[in-house]
Amino acid sequence: MAGNRNVVWVAPLAGLLLGVLDFVWIKYVPSPFGELGNSMAVWAVVAFLLTWRFWWSLPVSLAAAVVCLVVAGPSYYLAAALIQNDDWSNLYNTNAFVWMGFGVIAGLVFGAAGVFARTPGRWQAVAVAVPVAVLFAEAVINARRVGDPSYDGSDQIGVMAVLVFLGVVLIPLAGRSWRRQGLVLLYALPLTVIGYVLLSVTGFR
Incomplete structure (x- = not known):
């Protein structure tokens, strides 16, 4: 397919921009929006989009x-x-390779979801629910941190609200009808539970 040719430069450029801008975002944007730079869910949604x-x-x-x-x-x-x-060794140390491993898994899951989300059919609503759910799952993790002395409660509430808002913004990708959008929310509920468990297993909690 001729349309596949631009992937050679689009994909690595998108990755370069995501990594660089994410660091800049964390460093210079105040909380709660700045905390989105530490979000695994946001990175996954970028792959989906x-x-x-x-x-x-x-x-x-x-x-x-x-x-x-x-x-x-x-x-x-x-x-x-x-x-x-x-330290420049951070580019290639064990931690970097662990995150790249997560990137492979997330890329396969959310990359596939992005394809099915733009393809009309029975799986479209489910596909859109995938990124919605991962944002909701991370919002649940932030909610559970409220009251934990290791975290600033007000910051966690703010991040939670932003993540939920971003998840809701994605719902119309399934179509304009209320039925289609309702299906996305319906599918997102069990997927949120699965996403929460997986994020917790990775230590992101």
Whole structure:
């Protein structure tokens, strides 16, 4: 497909921008919005939007989402090294490879969801519910931190509200009808539980 050709530069460029801008966002944007830079869910949604926006074939979309997230990891550490003189070894140490591994998994899941979300049919609402659910799941994690002395309660409430808002904003991608949007919310409920469990397993809690 001729439309697949631009993936060669779009995917790595998207990953570079995601990593660099994410670091800048965390460093200079105040809470609660600044906390979105620490969000695994936001990175996953970027992979989803990438394959939803560009009409690549399914295999190419999966590769693009994986490349985007894998490149984003070291790009984040590159920005940290250039801007605040962090150790350059962060680009290739064990922690960097762990995050790149998560990027492969998330890229496959959310890359596929992006493709099905732009494809009319029975799976469209389910596909849109996937990024909605991961945002809701992370919002639940923030909600559970309220009252924990290790975290600022007001910050957690603010981040939770922003994550829920972003999830709601994605719902119309399934279509304009109330029925389709209602289905997204219906599917998002069990997926939120699954997402919460998976995020907790990775230690993000």
